Amino acid sequence: PSWLHFPGENGAEDTVWHYTSWPLTCVYSALDPGAHELQILDFNDPFSTEVKPRILLMGLRRSGKSSIQKVVFHKMSPNETLFLESTNKICREDVSNSSFVNFQIWDFPGQIDFFDPTFDYEMIFRGTGALIFVIDSQDDYMEALARLHLTVTRAYKVNPDINFEIFIHKVDGLSDDHKIETQRDIHQRANDDLADAGLEKIHLSFYLTSIYDHSIFEAFSKVVQKLIPQLPTLENLLNIFISNSGIEKAFLFDVVSKIYIATDSTPVDMQTYELCCDMIDVVIDISCIYGLKDDGTGTPYDKESMAIIKLNNTTVLYLKEVTKFLALVCFVREESFERKGLIDYNFHCFRKAIQEVFEVRMKVVRSRKHQSHARKDKRPTANGTSRLPL
Numbered sequence: 001p002s003w004l005h006f007p008g009e010n011g012a013e014d015t016v017w018h019y020t021s022w023p024l025t026c027v028y029s030a031l032d033p034g035a036h037e038l039q040i041l042d043f044n045d046p047f048s049t050e051v052k053p054r055i056l057l058m059g060l061r062r063s064g065k066s067s068i069q070k071v072v073f074h075k076m077s078p079n080e081t082l083f084l085e086s087t088n089k090i091c092r093e094d095v096s097n098s099s100f101v102n103f104q105i106w107d108f109p110g111q112i113d114f115f116d117p118t119f120d121y122e123m124i125f126r127g128t129g130a131l132i133f134v135i136d137s138q139d140d141y142m143e144a145l146a147r148l149h150l151t152v153t154r155a156y157k158v159n160p161d162i163n164f165e166i167f168i169h170k171v172d173g174l175s176d177d178h179k180i181e182t183q184r185d186i187h188q189r190a191n192d193d194l195a196d197a198g199l200e201k202i203h204l205s206f207y208l209t210s211i212y213d214h215s216i217f218e219a220f221s222k223v224v225q226k227l228i229p230q231l232p233t234l235e236n237l238l239n240i241f242i243s244n245s246g247i248e249k250a251f252l253f254d255v256v257s258k259i260y261i262a263t264d265s266t267p268v269d270m271q272t273y274e275l276c277c278d279m280i281d282v283v284i285d286i287s288c289i290y291g292l293k294d295d296g297t298g299t300p301y302d303k304e305s306m307a308i309i310k311l312n313n314t315t316v317l318y319l320k321e322v323t324k325f326l327a328l329v330c331f332v333r334e335e336s337f338e339r340k341g342l343i344d345y346n347f348h349c350f351r352k353a354i355q356e357v358f359e360v361r362m363k364v365v366r367s368r369k370h371q372s373h374a375r376k377d378k379r380p381t382a383n384g385t386s387r388l389p390l
């Protein structure tokens with residue numbers, strides 16, 4: 001077993017212990033002792049069902065990492081993030097809103113000395129699906145670029161399959177011209193650094209983001225979509241659905257986070273996405289006021305949830321419940337919406353197909369769990385017992 005120390009504020013110290021001498025890696029945080037029960041991560045077992053794709057949030061201090069997590073996944077209002085304290089330990093969180101949106105986010109403290117030899121970055125990167133590096137665009141970003149280069153090169157060596165996602169953040173403070181110029185400059189410098197190191201094969205994706213508009217949700221949607229193995233199937237189903245129903249555009253949304261997990265193959269523009277987010281907010285707000293029972297029980301989003309909003313430009317927005325956490329939001333021309341019966345019938349077929357995709361996934365998960373348990377029971381352990389050395 002090796003010990004990792006993350007110095008906290010006011011002399012407090014969080015000690016993260018992880019045991020890697022066996023395929024099972026256990027992470028234990030001293031400041032958060034209850035967490036160890038959740039943190040049994042089986043990195044080396046390809047059939048493990050405990051491991052969720054991990055998204056790391058990294059970047060310099062005060063770049064906005066915790067704010068992003070709080071705004072996207074905790075519905076915190078952007079203004080409240082002004083009062084967020086600096087993160088002094090790795091914060092891990094499970095996001096399991098639906099069968100597709102299922103991952104773990106690790107928020108790293110900005111002050112962490114990531115390249116301290118006692119820091120086991122191999123363990124961290126091995127189970128990582130996406131590494132989001134947040135750069136504060138309102139600050140001098142040279143130090144951030146140097147840190148980005150170090151982080152990406154180390155991570156790539158351990159795990160070349162990681163998606164590197166660069167959030168050029170806090171762009172609300174920049175003019176439109178300045179935004180484009182900043183993105184071009186960061187893109188150029190980051191890729192030049194990689195080329196100088198002979199690592200031009202590493203692909204970096206760039207996003208302009210701010211917690212004060214929808215850009216952060218859109219960027220997170222794209223990051224999450226890359227981690228959903230069923231994405232091509234979902235896109236295909238959406239393409240078939242819209243082309244047979246006279247629909248202009250359709251999004252499959254995770255209602256809780258407002259991340260869209262898939263859309264058809266026509267291009268997405270920001271305004272369309274914002275309208276969908278606003279519609280979800282309206283539906284949930286109205287349901288919370290008028291949709292609950294007199295005693296306050298019930299949920300604001302259920303099988304009955306649907307909404308039609310007619311815009312003044314002959315476009316109709318149509319929202320329907322797909323599963324407990326997913327909604328389909330469509331853009332339809334008024335004349336096509338006259339054939340609502342056809343749309344509803346096709347939607348019924350679409351929902352059935354989505355359920356089938358879920359079922360296949362559940363079957364795979366169940367059989368992997370079964371195989372995994374069977375193998376764990378058989379293999380000998382380090383201390384001769386069949387239990388984890390916790």
Ligand SMILES: Nc1nc2c(ncn2[C@@H]2O[C@H](COP(=O)(O)OP(=O)(O)OP(=O)(O)O)[C@@H](O)[C@H]2O)c(=O)[nH]1
Binds near residue numbers: 063173211
């Ligand atoms: N203008 C603007 N400010 C932002 C944005 N996102 C975050 N901030 C502000 O940036 C400051 C730092 O945010 P944090 O989320 O605490 O930053 P962090 O990267 O988690 O910081 P550490 O925990 O120290 O590593 C806060 O005052 C936020 O309100 C944004 O998109 N635009």
